[in-house]
Amino acid sequence: MMKSLRKKPWNRVDQPVYSIASKAGGQANMNICSYVTPVSMKPKQFIVAIYKNTLTLELVRKNPEFILQYLTRDQHRLITLLGKKSGYSIDKIQRLKNKVESFNDFVVLKDCLAYVHLKAVAWLDGGDHWCALCNVIAYKNIQEAVPLTLDYLRDKKIISA
Numbered sequence: 061m062m063k064s065l066r067k068k069p070w071n072r073v074d075q076p077v078y079s080i081a082s083k084a085g086g087q088a089n090m091n092i093c094s095y096v097t098p099v100s101m102k103p104k105q106f107i108v109a110i111y112k113n114t115l116t117l118e119l120v121r122k123n124p125e126f127i128l129q130y131l132t133r134d135q136h137r138l139i140t141l142l143g144k145k146s147g148y149s150i151d152k153i154q155r156l157k158n159k160v161e162s163f164n165d166f167v168v169l170k171d172c173l174a175y176v177h178l179k180a181v182a183w184l185d186g187g188d189h190w191c192a193l194c195n196v197i198a199y200k201n202i203q204e205a206v207p208l209t210l211d212y213l214r215d216k217k218i219i220s221a
Contacts, residue, residue, distance in 0.1 A: 079093065090142050127178070134171070153167050178196060
């Protein structure tokens, strides 16, 4: 049997891996996000699913503006920090101090593909995630590079799903 036929349907098509940069009340955080879908062209909107019980969700609920960071393949080493550690336990921004810069008053990762400044305007309970319908406020392309994807993380054995 072909390798792709053994996968669950939602894992057969490769997906990009993003990071969310959030802030509220003098606190900032970043996490990994792979459930992101553009849903409208005019106005440009996305649905972004944010894990429940995370500092990122808490911050985005307090301040509905955040940055969606398009990660590059070269940033795959950040997955353990951004996706497998809790912002409640460690200061991720402090640990990233040499890898960050500022965009629209948010601390963001240097060397991303692009940044999209979003504002959550509606919420839907999505099981283990909250899904935010977001309007695009601004965006910036940073560089040409190979995007980070879930298949690449699986191949590197960083994730197993």
